[in-house]
Amino acid sequence: MSEIRVLREKCTGCGLCITSCPFQCISLVEDKAVISEECRLCGICVDVCPEKAIEVEEVERTGDVSGYSGVLVFGEQRRGVISPVVYELVGKGRELADKLGERLECVVLGENMKTQAEDLAEYGVDRIYLFDSPLLADFRDDPYTQLLTALVKEVQPSIFLIGATSIGRSLAPRLAIRLQTGLTADCTGLDIDAERNLLQTRPAFGGNVMATILCTNHRPQMATVRYKVMTRAEKQPGQMGEIVLKNVGDAVMDRTRILSVSTESEDVSLTEAQIIVSGGKGLGSPEGFSLIQELADALGGVVGASRLVVDEGWIPFRHQVGLSGKTVRPRLYIACGISGAVQHLAGMQTSDVIVAINKDPLAPIFKIADYSIVGDLYEVIPEIIRAVKEENSI
Template sequence: MSTGDLWVFVEKREEEINPVVFELLAKGCLLNEHLSGSVIAACIGKLKVSQRDMLSSYGAEKVISLFGEEEASHGSYDYIEIAELLYAAVKESKPSILLAGATFLGRSVMPLLAVKLGTGLTADCTELEVDPERNILLQTRPAFGGNILATIECAVKRPQMATVRPHVFGMDMVRRACKIEIEKRHYNVSGISPLKVLETVIEKEKFDITESEVVVSGGRGLGASAGFGLLEKLAHKLNGVVGASRGAVDLGWISNSHQVGQTGHTVNPRLYIACGISGAIQHLAGMKGSETIIAINEDPDAPIFEIADYGIVGDLYEILPKIIERLK
């Protein structure tokens, strides 16, 4: 029998909490309005006081810190040990829902944990809701090559587990919990993992499209890779970065670190400008959360106009230079 509690796995990288945790807590608070339990942050190892305060301000009512019997010899836990710690804690507390970021770590830990718990896991969800009648988590994700959105239920087994990519949910749904409860637990995971972490190397990305407040994206409508030069000029003026549709990436016009969409990055900037992008569902999946969307397309029936706040019908090569000129 599960408790009705909703847990969020607190992922840390270089001792910093991954921002996706705050997005999940904020969303968890909304989901919890239909559940009977608490929103709990499940963290591995120690947390700073400022980090607990952050978790609290995004809605965590309680933090459970999980430790091995003795600190792992290399000072941190690998994904197998993390899965074991979570497994022991979940078995003990029986939460109803467990959410994690669809990050490299989340994607490694959660499937392992789901198998150990004998429950289901929906990866890469784009929406989560609770059916208020049945208190069941409705987990929506693209399926069949992204052509449909499937809503998946884990009807019997508990916890209901889902991962969500960073930036799918905003962090603006903040609810402050009154006083956060702290609990420490120790479980014996020593010797469980066959892995030995020798060194952790963090890749330094040149730019992070997901963090920018302005994204100027180009698609196949640019006609050639040179078109991205024009987008760079506009992005530069707006202090933004350049994004792309998969159509443009597949043509080799720009690297896939710029790709926005279902198989690229999810962005929710203050301003998204789509230039020569038709608005396929897989592209929309990665940018529909943007605050303001401007679309430039010569086809007045392009689907991108259905979600755009402002639409400009015409040739982007006539329109963009004029906008850049006006911004001088």
């Protein structure tokens, strides 16, 4: 861990460090430079100081984790609506907090978020910290990082959970650096061990092993968790957690300005779909996806894909299911011509019902399939489409 300090006896108060700091973290107090807690340790001030009065030093952390307690969940929102992953984090967070006998808290940043926060408070959360300001309407790294860092230092949670969304993936590492703690990204399992540490499990080495990671000497224990991996919390009407309004303050620094927000049109929402029909290399050619689309249409589902066919350019990336694609949890997942590599299974194995169509009876996908159809997909799928259409016409 690094620490920065000013050698007061050497500092002449020339102010060069102040003008060079890109984060406005240095001020003069009694003609000496003082570096605030907002410092990102970029080291520019160290280089510009003519008197060599600023030093960055490696220091050992003592590992004192006492004083930290409870589980904090980042209540991510987009366009004023709490993201669905938050309800899953709250479900898991409640379970962890109960095992520890501690509190479950959430933090929400946004504009006009009171109603949403009140709704979230009915999902078994003990307390919600709400930062409400036009400045926070859309996610921006600077203000979100500053406010969350300050809140974590104040509240001192033992565990801090964040969704592994594009926002969470930008925010979590910044927070971990500021808080000088560890971060396990993309967790698929969380539990508490006998020493009350958080067991953070995630795929490693390209999904070939599951690694369980501990953060014993630093707090909070931070983890990002993918959407559709944990079970969503249940609403508990009448049991509303406390809402604590937090002051945003004037000092929040922001180096970016949002000019406009445009949403990419998405014809497929894999993560929300209840029925997914996925195609793999067994299709033989990109044209095979018209058959997959036909089956998906007949069932009222959407089309997914393995990575190999995405890499081949047969179908866009947004359809990819798996470790480096999307994690899905539909009621029905039909894998057509997909072998069942661990990286694919990592994204779909928690689906309620899995049907696999593969001409190789030894294909690994059959090990996790609820219904296994051994055969040529070009013979099997038309039969299924015909049967579904017949059923629909009755």
